[in-house]
Amino acid sequence: MATPPPGSSAGSGQQGAHRGAPHPSPRHPRLDPLADRYAARTHGMKSSEIRALFSVVSRPEVVSLAGGMPAVTALPLDAVGSMIGDLVSGMGAQTLQYGSGQGDPRLRERICDVMALEGITDASPSEVVVTVGSQQALDLVTRVFVDPGDVILAEAPSYVGALGVFQSAQARVRHVAMDDDGLIPEALEEALIECRANGDRVKFLYTVPNFHNPAGVTLTEPRRQAIVALAEKYDLLVIEDNPYGLLGFEHEPMRALRARNSERVIYLGSFSKTFSPGLRVGWVLAPLAVREKLVLATEAQVLCPPSLTQYAVARYLDTQPWREQIKLFTELYRERRDACLESLSALMPAGTTWTRPDGGFYVWLKLPHGLDAKLMQPRAVNALVAYVPGIGFYADGSGQEYMRLSYCYPEPDQIREGVRRLARVIEAELDLHSTFDAVDTGSFRAVRPGPETTGSGTIVGPANSNAYEGGR
Template sequence: MSSLTPDPSVSASAPVPARHPRLDPLADRYAARTHGMKSSEIRALFSVVSRPEVVSLAGGMPAVTALPLDAVGSMIGELVSGMGAQTLQYGSGQGDPRLRERICDVMALEGITDASPSEVVVTVGSQQGLDLVTRVFVDPGDVILAEAPSYVGALGVFQAAQARVQHVLMDDDGLVPEALEDALIECRARGDKVKFLYTIPNFHNPAGITLTEERRAKVMEIADRYDLLVVEDNPYGLLGFDREPMKALRARDAERVIYLGSFSKTFSPGLRVGWVLAPLAVREKLVLATEAQVLCPPSLTQYAVARYLDTQPWQQQIKTFIELYRERRDATLDSLTALMPPGTSWTRPDGGFYVWLKLPAGLDAKRMQPRAVSAHVAYVPGIGFYADGQGTEYMRLSYCYPEPDQIREGVRRLARVVEAELDLHSTFDTVDTGRFRAVRPATPQVPVVEPITGPASSDTVGDQP
């Protein structure tokens, strides 16, 4: 795989100007923080991926049909009929005490054995947790360090907070410690105030890679030396295909790491239950921010998750998810290997939901997207995962939701779109496509060669060139 980051340097793009008053009569009244708001690349695809003829390799939707839905439905019905006075009432801003106890049990699987329920704040998904942490720590103009690429939802939170994002280089082993230290030195030289490092160490969204054990130690050593706060976002950590869960960064430093967790990937995204594990002083601020924002997280969904953890074989269910996602990952990688033209590269995740694909030189995933949709396949362009306009040559492919046969068909369609783009560029002589379907005009120096047709031209996955 080639480098994940075309250019690891700075920072967020300029704010988008306010709409003209004739188009929006309230345009001159909006807060400055709204001027840069825009729909994410994923949300913009929702109307497309819902069409039955489109194979969606875009959204990271868990395979909830693999849950024992009858048992879950009965469990929730019994909750309401037996505990309706509690489950349908207001609750604590910090979250249900029983659920916080069970959350500590879940985190212990990743080596966090010293967590106390008093340090846990239940949130409406880990997305709210990230928003709360950002509200508590970040002022306009502050710098947040984030991997390149980074989670699109996090970039939206940081943009809304008017923070500046400085990306840090990644490679196949995850965040590059030397690049992190270089970024810290650059920020200090400019006089920037760095508030925290935001990182997804396990089965990264969107890159699909995992921070190695050796690098985890180096990142935490750098964080300690530069007095850097680390925000560890870990929704996929229990979904490794070939090994036991890796030790969380929070397990290495209880004071320097704020941990974000979620039940969206291991139980149900529709319940919107996540959490933040933070030192007690930070927890107090988070609870106050929660009460100002939503008063309290929904009681019914908290009780449902707690009851699920108490009564259902949830660890066995996670193993079921792992087997299902491993099969779909394999279908994705096998199809990419068989069908994608030369010059295309991709990551090989050993857990989680995503493959990060780099197009042949000169192709632009965002510009290619309408042609892909016309071919009835959807992906997320890479530009949405950078704060500074990078990533045009990348795309995120999600294998968690479609069945393996759908994945194979989706990759076949996508490969033909990429091939057509290469043909177009070859025709206009704008990129060097190598020998793959490239026909250049004859010159005294360069004779005409016969085009070579790759396997993406095949009508079925099994066809050979």
């Protein structure tokens, strides 16, 4: 059996991952008697920064600027409820039965209608694979293309759910810089050249071009052209993850990357943001050869996507004014975006910066120099406001100075109150840092452990120690 790939979590000391080698005794047998039996791919698995907050954000007194939960109460719930009831009573033999591994044909036709709004007019229903949300779509694509040790290029920061999939596949993520105009083409080309020089196998670029999660920025038209040109030049596959593309506040939907190149781009879509996340219906648009492998992977994983939810989405698209509903969503999210940005401008202390999204759900905030969003999080929760620390959006655990704020779920007044509470927490952190920076501690000061230290927590070191800076 091959040795674990460089950079994977299965390093030295994991003999249990190799065929024929003796299994080491479990480190904590009373806690987990199966600890020596897990696959190498499970090593290093951890809960996402978002899921870890669920128990906190469910408390009614906490203003959650954390989870990206759509405002489903804006749907015509009575009409949707009646529609689903009619499906079961009138078509129960179909909606409650097994279905095709590729997905319901009628739904795949309507998915092509939805993608046409972003310029994808050449898609065939035969190229569409229905999935359990776009999260399963991303997992399937990764299963089909990625071997342990392969390199995946991804924006810095990147969607936390994608990083979890890539980690499970034992891939190595190479981040590519982005700015207010999205992924930087020059940085992408530099990464491709560097990977080629190192002999790395780059399997694909993963990108969220519209209203990025978590950064909130949108890839500009010139950069879209440049990235597709680089894909041609370097024989690069692009995975375009686009759950937010129809939720723009300032302009019509931008032309998708997939609309520019049908062979180099695989498109992932979802109804979670434009209809209902609870139905868990997404899709992949891929060339026919790839589609066949995706269907086989689906059948091995879940047999088929749920029939009832597929029929529900198809019936919704057939009978409800879904385009008008998307416009209603965008106006609602625009109002909440404005409440968030106005409050940030009015309340945040100097040195705090943030992105200004023109669609989607998220603002990406950078703290004043020296502050750490993860270390500050318990004090924020104590002040009854929640956010997602930036470290969850980087494969290497960097991003301590960032946080993601989501404005999609709270009412505007709640958003304003949440930003007010957050601003007070940041100000208190700045005061604390200012106080300790002003204290003469002689030849010693508190520093965070760096690479040359061991253990965890704050330690005491020489005043001129670079451990804090090096540990960042």
